[in-house]
Amino acid sequence: MRKLSRFAIALTAVAALTTASLGTAGLASAAPAAVTDVTPPSSAEQAELIRLSDPATLRDLHDGQQRMERITQIFVDHNDRAGIFAVFYRNILRDANPLLDAGDFDDPAWARDVSAAFFHRYLENLHAHLTGGPVTPQWQRYYAMAADPAVSAGRVAGTGLDAHLLIDFPAAIAETHTTVANTRDFFAIGDSLIGTTSRITDELRTIYGAKLAEFFHLYFVGSAADLVIGEHQTTYVLFQGIRGTSLASGIAMTDPITAGPAELSMQALYDTAETVFSGLAAVGQI
16 A cells, blocks of 8 residues: 555646646636537447457457557547547557567567457447446446546546556456566566657647646656656656556456455555546646
């Protein structure tokens, strides 16, 4: 719980710094813009979404990338904010596949397996959402927010990130029998994808009007938060630090004795992160 508290405090500190650094400029725009011109997909497009999101037919992450390109396009064409996290994955897989293909890891097979298991959990919930199947509570929250025009696009993105990094990731780590021997590869994958966030935030701003750049720059890249946490440490403490907590929890989840406490810890961190994002949304910062 000491590690959990440190990361929760760090996440809250960055949120406070973001709000303080931007002053009150965002308060006038605190109310999110209404979602307009949302149109339902055609019956053919709906069938295509269901087919493409079916995890049972997924061959590999290259297949996943092709699917995400089309899934994202359908959502975007209809201004459907369920596609906000699809934008995340379209960009992540564009960058992750060349990295995984290069195989510059201590255990390339593990690197690919854990990445596939992680993506699989997103796809499972998307498919269930589209077909009326069982969706995890965290992803239910994401899709409910996406459908609510009173919720900002940035807040929708935040809850998707929380569901995936803090709940799905430990489960994928446990599923792939990850051990401490995979630690270096684990952090290498994270480091390589930090730069992807700039493209994601640019696309989400252009497509959905999401205000994410200021907070997510601190969350993933670091700068002002170094003043509180330590020089050049923001990236580790927040993005890689929270990923590290997911790693430790995922490994703990493979042991029946420690699985329960690990799951409770990740749920507590999820709740903290959601509170932070709600606070930022309330003052118009995301």
